[in-house]
Amino acid sequence: MPTRGAGASGRRRPVDVPRALVGLSTASVYPEGVAAAFELAARLGYDGVEVMVWTDPLTREAGALRTVRNAARINRTALRETKRTVEAPENRPLR
16 A cells, blocks of 8 residues: 655555546457447446547447447546548648
């Protein structure tokens, strides 16, 4: 257990450390989809899911994400948009 400096008695006092929350990223289950990530996170006891917003249509629909999250009983969700570079016909990158 972590401790802090000695008190008046000379003994070290324990410190309360909050429990760390652990999330699963949908990118870590690729090529499986978002629904599979939520199911897996729930089954393995994760606290939350980080949703990578990409080509899976489910990642772009808030209502559908809420439904999947609620079905899996996952309380914490973070959205992360991926940065993609697409080549234009003139070979100039588009953002």
